Amino acid sequence: MVRMSAEERRESVIRAATAEFGRGGYHGTSTEAIAKRVGVSQPYLFRLFPGKKAIFLAAAERCVEDTIRTFAEASAGLEGEEALHAMADAYTEVITERPEQLMMQMQMYVAVAAAEQEGDHEFGEAVRAGWMRLWDTVHLPLGADVNETTTFLAYGMLVNCLAGMGFPPEHRVWEGLYPSARLKGRLER
Amino acid sequence: MVRMSAEERRESVIRAATAEFGRGGYHGTSTEAIAKRVGVSQPYLFRLFPGKKAIFLAAAERCVEDTIRTFAEASAGLEGEEALHAMADAYTEVITERPEQLMMQMQMYVAVAAAEQEGDHEFGEAVRAGWMRLWDTVHLPLGADVNETTTFLAYGMLVNCLAGMGFPPEHRVWEGLYPSARLKGRLER
DNA sequence: GGAGTAAGTTAGTACTCAATCACTAACTAA
DNA sequence: TTAGTTAGTGATTGAGTACTAACTTACTCC
Numbered sequence: 001m002v003r004m005s006a007e008e009r010r011e012s013v014i015r016a017a018t019a020e021f022g023r024g025g026y027h028g029t030s031t032e033a034i035a036k037r038v039g040v041s042q043p044y045l046f047r048l049f050p051g052k053k054a055i056f057l058a059a060a061e062r063c064v065e066d067t068i069r070t071f072a073e074a075s076a077g078l079e080g081e082e083a084l085h086a087m088a089d090a091y092t093e094v095i096t097e098r099p100e101q102l103m104m105q106m107q108m109y110v111a112v113a114a115a116e117q118e119g120d121h122e123f124g125e126a127v128r129a130g131w132m133r134l135w136d137t138v139h140l141p142l143g144a145d146v147n148e149t150t151t152f153l154a155y156g157m158l159v160n161c162l163a164g165m166g167f168p169p170e171h172r173v174w175e176g177l178y179p180s181a182r183l184k185g186r187l188e189r
Numbered sequence: 190m191v192r193m194s195a196e197e198r199r200e201s202v203i204r205a206a207t208a209e210f211g212r213g214g215y216h217g218t219s220t221e222a223i224a225k226r227v228g229v230s231q232p233y234l235f236r237l238f239p240g241k242k243a244i245f246l247a248a249a250e251r252c253v254e255d256t257i258r259t260f261a262e263a264s265a266g267l268e269g270e271e272a273l274h275a276m277a278d279a280y281t282e283v284i285t286e287r288p289e290q291l292m293m294q295m296q297m298y299v300a301v302a303a304a305e306q307e308g309d310h311e312f313g314e315a316v317r318a319g320w321m322r323l324w325d326t327v328h329l330p331l332g333a334d335v336n337e338t339t340t341f342l343a344y345g346m347l348v349n350c351l352a353g354m355g356f357p358p359e360h361r362v363w364e365g366l367y368p369s370a371r372l373k374g375r376l377e378r
Numbered sequence: 379g380g381a382g383t384a385a386g387t388t389a390g391t392a393c394t395c396a397a398t399c400a401c402t403a404a405c406t407a408a
Numbered sequence: 409t410t411a412g413t414t415a416g417t418g419a420t421t422g423a424g425t426a427c428t429a430a431c432t433t434a435c436t437c438c
Contacts, residue, residue, distance in 0.1 A: 040416075
């Protein structure tokens with residue numbers, strides 16, 4: 001048994017929760033599954049977090065932060081086509097290296113509808129606010145062009161969905177989507 | 190009590206399931222909720238369908254078919270910019286008039302990951318096959334241009350996600366996304 | 379009008395899962 | 409060394425839920 005500080009454990013829980021919730025969504029994931037992945041007893045999760053919802057929320061928030069940071073770091077000091085290229089590449093890396101983060105994102109978007117209907121508007125507010133921060137983060141490097149920003153995010157969403165659906169990398173749906181190929185298309189026009 | 194033929198009831202169940210699954214996803218929706226919406230006892234669902242999974246699958250399949258039909262009908266006899274415009278308008282109508290269909294779509298995409306991990310590759314196959322049919326359906330009217338098709342679908346996915354997140358129609362995230370505005374942007378370039 | 383069938387219900391079972399409680403083991407500072 | 413704190417566990421509970429079995433009610437056709 002490895003003892004950790006509560007703060008460190010909370011970090012592990014967030015990582016485990018991202019993976020588990022990303023796979024099964026809020027309702028499709030048991031707290032036991034998260035606990036098992038962390039390597040800790042299930043009841044202990046309720047010492048570290050007030051409840052299952054709080055764990056989901058923490059994972060969701062972390063997920064948004066990470067994505068924003070990814071784009072911010074990738075585009076630092078760049079603008080226009082260069083920033084676009086850098087951010088697209090960075091995102092491609094996230095997809096391949098940390099697919100659980102992207103699935104968690106999808107689950108988060110999808111969980112809003114249910115929360116909203118249950119009268120929990122706070123969660124929706126948080127998710128929308130996170131999205132707007134993400135929006136602004138990519139907006140500036142892309143030359144503050146609304147159409148450019150929207151297109152970039154749209155491609156990102158398509159990538160999320162295709163990856164979620166489990167299309168293998170060689171599949172033709174990815175044609176015209178991989179950043180390099182897409183940029184190639186843009187430059188040839 | 191209104192008696193219906195089993196076939197009619199199955200139709201009602203599919204409609205109700207689309208709404209309920211669209212809101213809560215597979216695990217977040219109880220068969221009782223579906224039964225209540227249909228106006229029938231919960232165990233009776235298991236006469237009409239072999240199990241909960243079968244209901245989800247039926248709703249998912251119907252959802253894909255409807256979306257494909259929407260695009261096929263909208264683009265009938267048109268091509269290029271006109272087809273693009275018509276399909277985008279038709280989709281906008283779906284979003285506003287039948288949001289449950291769009292949420293069901295999202296839930297379907299997201300459910301694949303879980304199914305895949307549980308060893309159920311059939312579901313993933315079905316969803317991917319549905320996507321490819323959708324892809325081909327919009328591909329032809331858009332002049333069989335891969336980049337054009339990808340972009341169109343990407344915008345569709347962004348719309349799905351934004352709607353799922355519950356952004357109100359006036360919100361600035363929709364700028365540069367509503368078909369007319371977008372087309373305007375395209376024509377001004 | 380009664381036999382057969384198709385539509386539908388009530389009652390119940392086996393199981394999962396979030397959350398609580400009461401407890402123990404390890405670290406730390408005086 | 410000991411008093412107090414922090415990390416962690418095992419047992420349990422109560423609510424919810426997919427699914428089954430046995431029964432009932434309405435329609436239809438001879």
